[in-house]
Amino acid sequence: MFEDKGRKLCIICSKGTLDMAYPGLVLANAALMEGIDVILFFTFWGLDMINKKKMNKLKFVPVANPSMPIPNMIGGLPGMTSMATAVMKKEIEKLDFPPVDEFLEMISDAGGKMYACKMSMDMFADFHMMSEDDMFERIDAVVGATDFMEMSEGAQIIFI
């Protein structure tokens, strides 16, 4: 029941909205709890998840989402994003899931490895959106796509 199957999971986090940040975090943590090796790779908008200035302020946007029970016109009104975000955050807390920074700490403490995408970091630096100083301390390294290919050898890959 508890034998080590040598399983390895790579999760690519490419989105910076609250609703798309949590699936990667939940899966990474669940995998570690099952004894599976985990690598998280943060690329493009996913960098917001590891940007100290933004990570705990991710937003849930209620437009362009057909699953939302409100029309786009209403969802686009001023204040709706903040309201929807507040509701979702409250729910996340109710289910006892931690805020993003604490979640990443847990994953890192559990032995998960975390990397930031070099190309995205360079691009974000050019647009003054994020510098290495803004990066969460628990990130293991900034690596390129080819490095990612090396480290993900033999792993199952999930792109979010």
Next chain:
Amino acid sequence: MSEREIAGKTVRFAEDGFMADPAEWDKGVAEALASEIGIAPLTEQHWKVIEFCRSDFAAQGDAPTLRRIMKVGGVPTKELYKLFPKGPAKKVAYVAGLKKPSGCI
């Protein structure tokens, strides 16, 4: 449901391999189950976690999540993974004679 002889006792196990009745558990059973999954000997820190899980289960009816063991039991995540490597929540529940944890975190 199956039965096994553990530490001189007949212990019943559910289909998922976890103990069927926490009342059939004692410290001898815990030692035997722990060594079965490669955790031996059980140290004082192991017992602290096991005892917290037993009492939390008695109060809540469910094996605690790792986050609960950390927040309420006061055992840091890092230490939990060190004490019960590769799958702490399930391993603690197994050794503590509790049912399989159902939490996602």
